[in-house]
Amino acid sequence: MRVRLNGLGEPSSARELNLTELVKSWDRTELISVRPGEFLFREGDEGGALYIVEKGNLRIMSGSVVYETVAAGGIVGEMALIDEDAPRSASVIAVSHAHLWEIDSDKFRSMVASDPNFAITVMRTMARRLRIMNQRYRPGAS
Numbered sequence: 001m002r003v004r005l006n007g008l009g010e011p012s013s014a015r016e017l018n019l020t021e022l023v024k025s026w027d028r029t030e031l032i033s034v035r036p037g038e039f040l041f042r043e044g045d046e047g048g049a050l051y052i053v054e055k056g057n058l059r060i061m062s063g064s065v066v067y068e069t070v071a072a073g074g075i076v077g078e079m080a081l082i083d084e085d086a087p088r089s090a091s092v093i094a095v096s097h098a099h100l101w102e103i104d105s106d107k108f109r110s111m112v113a114s115d116p117n118f119a120i121t122v123m124r125t126m127a128r129r130l131r132i133m134n135q136r137y138r139p140g141a142s
Contacts (some may be wrong), residue, residue, distance in 0.1 A: 019052045019073055019121060030102045034058070034094040040076065045088045047080020049104045050122075056098025062090045068129065069095065075125050076100075081108045082126070 031054060034040050040051065043062055053074045060067045060076060067090060070076055076092045084105070103111065112119040 019075065019118075032100050032102055034098045034100065036094050036096055038094050040092040040094065040100070041088050042091045043088055047077060047084075047086075047088050049102050050075060050077040050081050050108065051092075051100040051102055054099040054101055056100075057095040058092050058098055058100075059095055060090050060092055068132070075122060078122050078125060081105055082122075 032051075034056070040058065041047070053070055053072050053076070055072055058070045058074075058076055060070060070092075077088070079086070079089055081103075112122075
């Protein structure tokens with residue numbers, strides 16, 4: 001079987017997946033709003049959903065360390081649906097007024113079953129974040 005790859009060596013269909021458009025096509029998906037300075041969730045909280053950013057910017061952080069700023073089309077909270085019994089590993093705070101699609105565990109499983117590229121997108125997000133953390137905290141890194 002041959003798979004068409006884009007310039008980054010990734011399957012074209014997975015690279016081009018528009019998460020906000022995918023979520024809009026699903027029934028019963030709740031769009032929530034978060035004001036600037038408001039926490040979506042805090043490190044240590046119980047996790048029951050991931051969020052896809054429709055509009056706005058959010059910061060993923062632990063204490064005063066900012067791991068990443070996520071913009072429209074990005075994902076936050078995905079680890080809660082993969083590692084279900086673990087508490088949230090970081091806090092997420094809105095930098096600007098944000099609209100987010102809330103994806104609970106049942107919806108996540110349905111989306112993964114019906115669109116494998118959604119699962120690939122979530123895994124790529126996690127892999128990218130892990131690589132960044134590895135580079136940031138590797139001994140001898142500057």
